[in-house]
Amino acid sequence: ETGVTQTPRHLVMGMTNKKSLKCEQHLGHNAMYWYKQSAKKPLELMFVYSLEERVENNSVPSRFSPECPNSSHLFLHLHTLQPEDSALYLCASSQVPGGVNTEAFFGQGTRLTVV
């Protein structure tokens, strides 16, 4: 248990559905991240929230919409996804600015399948 909890662990959704992924961290960190992990591709950074402000959006399609209501919670709202969006979505948190305590801790991930 890393202190970062993601729900659900598995999600199957149709292309017309709307769903949300949730991430919660109990580590007192002030930065949270969404990563996408597809087969045969590197881990892709999607969004970064630092001090509850979005500081990074790596050209992610608008069908992915993040929300960070406070420093402990992060959501990824999904709508009209495509089959190629099927992947493992990982949430992570860390403390910024960094220095020696910048280690990022990851949640267990949500395995998303779009049908």
Next chain:
Amino acid sequence: ELKVEQNPLFLSMQEGKNYTIYCNYSTTSDRLYWYRQDPGKSLESLFVLLSNGAVKQEGRLMASLDTKARLSTLHITAAVHDLSATYFCAGVSYNTDKLIFGTGTRLQVFP
């Protein structure tokens, strides 16, 4: 923009053998991380390397950092089956806190 490359992408090795995974990065990185991921599981932090010449060891794994060469290595000594996993290195862009990951090295240790 920081880019991180790992090699090899896949490594199949016999128990008891030694091998090294390499992680090259393109621009200055404040620090370098190594993570382990078991199939279907999340990423587990192994090492945090903060300065040039840093060396850290845990069991059969040893990580080092050469900031001048922009290279980190993860050395495996006398591999055992339990080390089978995917290993990722990650750098951090200078003056930001974004973790940029390498492609990962899938390690398979067989008897």
